[in-house]
Structure formats: C-alpha cells, structure tokens
Amino acid sequence: MSEICPIVNTERLLLATESSEFSEGAIREAIRLAKRCGSKLTALSVIESNPEFGSMAPAILEKLEKEALAHLDGVKARAKQEGITCETITYEGEDSYKYIVDEAVKQKSTMIIMGRRGKKGFRRLVMGSTTSWTIGHAPCSVMVVPRAAQVDFKSIVVATDGSKYSTAAASEAIGIAKRNSAKLTVLAVVSADIDMVTDIDFAAIEREKLADQDMQAAEKNARAVKDAAQKAGVDAQAFVMSGKPADAIIEIAKDRSADLIVVGSHGRTGLDRLLMGSVAERVIVLSSCAVLAVKGKVS
Numbered sequence: 001m002s003e004i005c006p007i008v009n010t011e012r013l014l015l016a017t018e019s020s021e022f023s024e025g026a027i028r029e030a031i032r033l034a035k036r037c038g039s040k041l042t043a044l045s046v047i048e049s050n051p052e053f054g055s056m057a058p059a060i061l062e063k064l065e066k067e068a069l070a071h072l073d074g075v076k077a078r079a080k081q082e083g084i085t086c087e088t089i090t091y092e093g094e095d096s097y098k099y100i101v102d103e104a105v106k107q108k109s110t111m112i113i114m115g116r117r118g119k120k121g122f123r124r125l126v127m128g129s130t131t132s133w134t135i136g137h138a139p140c141s142v143m144v145v146p147r148a149a150q151v152d153f154k155s156i157v158v159a160t161d162g163s164k165y166s167t168a169a170a171s172e173a174i175g176i177a178k179r180n181s182a183k184l185t186v187l188a189v190v191s192a193d194i195d196m197v198t199d200i201d202f203a204a205i206e207r208e209k210l211a212d213q214d215m216q217a218a219e220k221n222a223r224a225v226k227d228a229a230q231k232a233g234v235d236a237q238a239f240v241m242s243g244k245p246a247d248a249i250i251e252i253a254k255d256r257s258a259d260l261i262v263v264g265s266h267g268r269t270g271l272d273r274l275l276m277g278s279v280a281e282r283v284i285v286l287s288s289c290a291v292l293a294v295k296g297k298v299s
Contacts, residue, residue, distance in 0.1 A: 005037035006153040006180050009110040009141070015043045016100045016114040016134065019071035025145035026115040027075055029290065032151075033113070035082045042087045043075045044103055046096040065092070097133035105139050112142045116284060132281055135265055135293045141172070142265075145290045151260055153180035157253045158262040159187050159245070159279075162221040165264030169294040170225045173262040177234045185256045186225040186238040188218035189245040215240065246282035258289055265293040 015030040017023040027043075034041040045068045049061055072088040079086035091099040104112055114131060135142045145151070158173035160166040170186070177184040191214070222238040229236035241248040253261050263280040284291045 004179060006151075007033070007037070007111070007176055008179070010034075010037040010039045012107055012109045012111075013039045013041050014100070014104050014107060014109040014112045015041065015075070016046075016096075016112060016130075017043055017071070017075060018045055018115075019067045020115075022147055023115040025147045025149045025290070026113050026143075027078065029143070029145050029149070029151050030113040031079050031082055031084060031086075034079070034084045034086075040087075041079060041084055042089060042103070042107060042109075043072055043079075044089045044091070044100060045072055046099045047090065047092040048094065048096055049092050065090070095133075096130045097137065100130075100134050101137045101139070109140050111140055112138055114142065114144060116144050116146050131284065135280075138295065141295050142293045143290055144284050144293070146288060149259070149288065149290045151290045153177075153182050153260060155183050155185070155256050155258045156260045156262060157185045157187060157249065157256060157258040158225065159189070159249050159264075159283075160221045160225050161188065162217065162224075163264065165294075166221075167264075169262045169264035170228070172292070172294045174225075174229045174232050174234055174236075176260070176262070177229065177236070178232050182234075183256070184229050184234050184236040185252060185258065186222050186229070186236060187249060187252050188222040188238075188240050189248045190214045190218050190240065190242040191245060215242075245279045246286065249279070249283050250286045253287065253289060260289060261287055261291045263291060263293055265295050 010033060013030055013034055015026060017027055030041060033039065047061070047064050047068050049064070068090050072090065076086045076088055089103065093099065100112065100114075103109070112134060114134065116131065131144060153176060156173055156177050158170050160170050173184060176182065218240045222240055226236045226238035239252060241252070249261060261283060263283060265280065280293060284293075
C-alpha cells in the first residue's frame with residue numbers, strides 16, 4: 001500500500017544542491033518526498049564562476065566542474081536506490097539563484113528544495129544570498145532544509161500576521177496538517193520593539209493603547225487560523241506571544257517539537273516581513289527544522 005503524499009503540490013520537485021555537507025538534509029528529504037509522492041525529481045547544481053575566473057584559473061574551474069558532476073551522479077544514484085528517476089542539470093555562472101529560478105520556471109516546478117548554507121559556511125540569509133533570492137523570485141514554494149533536519153509532518157508551526165501572504169501560508173499549513181493528521185500550532189507575535197511617541201505626558205498611555213490594539217489584532221489573526229483548521233478537522237492550538245517575532249517562532253517550534261515551520265513569502269520582492277523586519281529570513285537562519293516558504297499570489 002502506497003503512502004499518502006504529505007503535500008499536495010509535489011508533482012515536479014527541483015532540488016538545488018551542491019557538493020557540501022550542508023545540502024545533505026535537502027537531498028535526503030527531496031528523495032523521500034519524491035518517493036512518497038511519485039514526483040518527478042530534478043537535481044540542479046550551479047558552479048559559481050565568471051569569465052575572469054575561468055580565464056585566470058581554468059584548472060580550479062575544471063576541478064569544480066568535476067566535483068559538481070560527481071556530486072550529482074551521487075544524488076542520482078541515491079535516488080535510484082529508492083526507485084526514483086532523477087534528472088541532473090549543471091549550470092555555470094554568477095548569481096546562482098537566477099539559474100535555480102529559471103529552471104523552476106522552465107520545468108514548471110511545484111516546489112524547490114534546498115539547503116540553508118553553502119560552502120562558505122554560515123552565511124547570513126540577507127537579501128542577496130542564494131536562498132533568500134531564490135525564495136523571493138521563485139514561481140513556487142521553497143522548502144529550506146537544515147543538514148540534520150527530518151520532515152515527518154507530525155508537528156507543524158505556522159506564523160500569521162493577518163496579511164495575504166501569511167493567509168496563504170496558513171492555508172498550506174492546514175492542508176499539510178490535515179493530510180498527515182499532524183498537530184498544528186498557530187502563532188501570532190506582538191512585537192516588543194514598537195516605535196513609540198516620546199511626549200512624557202502621553203507616552204505611557206499611547207504605549208498601553210497601541211500594545212492593546214496589537215494584542216487584539218494578533219489574537220484575532222491567530223483565532224481565525226485556528227478556527228479554519230478545526231473546521232477542516234485539524235488538531236490545532238493557537239498562541240499569541242510578545243517579543244521578537246523570529247525568536248518567538250523558533251521558541252515555540254522547539255517547544256512543540258515541530259519538524260516544519262510554514263511562513264509566507266512575497267511575490268518577486270523578497271521574503272515577507274512577518275510583523276517586523278525580515279522575520280522569515282531570521283527564522284530560516286535560526287531554525288533547526290525545515291522551513292516552508294509559501295509563495296503568495298502576486299497582485
């Protein structure tokens with residue numbers, strides 16, 4: 001008896017990988033997902049180079065090319081052991097994310113799966129990094145998998161701020177939880193770092209008023225997602241926390257032993273700013289579990 005596919009949109013998976021240990025989680029989960037869902041799997045590696053590098057260090061470039069091909073052959077062999085046919089593709093050039101995004105568009109990929117770090121070690125996921133830009137420009141959702149993470153779809157956390165992007169994330173999280181009989185934790189965060197008026201006679205009053213308004217809005221957002229989940233037959237709990245949003249999301253994900261965090265993503269302008277700052281980016285950097293950045297519709 002075949003397993004139930006844990007996610008609906010998995011017909012065509014694009015694995016963005018490289019020959020480093022930081023791709024291990026993405027490789028493992030991409031193959032597992034392809035096997036469970038009968039997905040078409042394509043593994044892609046981009047050799048970062050430019051004409052100057054190619055002319056000045058041809059031997060090094062040739063070595064990198066051989067490493068990339070050997071790595072993809074290894075991925076293909078691992079997939080074959082699981083009964084999965086895996087197509088492999090290599091590109092060479094600058095701005096790796098462009099090749100990943102272009103290939104996703106070309107193949108009409110339904111999900112991109114990639115690791116969090118690269119060969120250069122712990123790279124902060126700010127705008128301009130491969131992962132951030134891939135998420136921002138991808139035509140589909142992107143799952144970022146840390147090296148040691150395993151996605152069992154048993155405990156899912158979704159962050160909401162009431163925006164259309166987090167609404168898309170909530171809908172996806174509910175669907176995944178329902179298909180896997182998973183526990184869903186809904187979280188709305190009231191930022192503790194709010195710009196306040198400074199007039200000494202009114203500052204305290206305004207601070208209390210604004211905090212109360214934010215808390216009411218957060219409770220409303222969290223309750224709406226919880227209600228929708230329960231109507232769908234999903235075991236859901238909702239929480240409102242105050243503090244730094246990304247830290248709160250990470251904290252509750254650890255507390256709930258989550259194996260997947262779901263967040264919303266803007267269209268082609270980068271990662272969504274959940275409540276404040278580049279929260280989704282920081283969540284990806286800090287999370288020990290996989291993070292699914294759901295692509296909201298571009299209006």
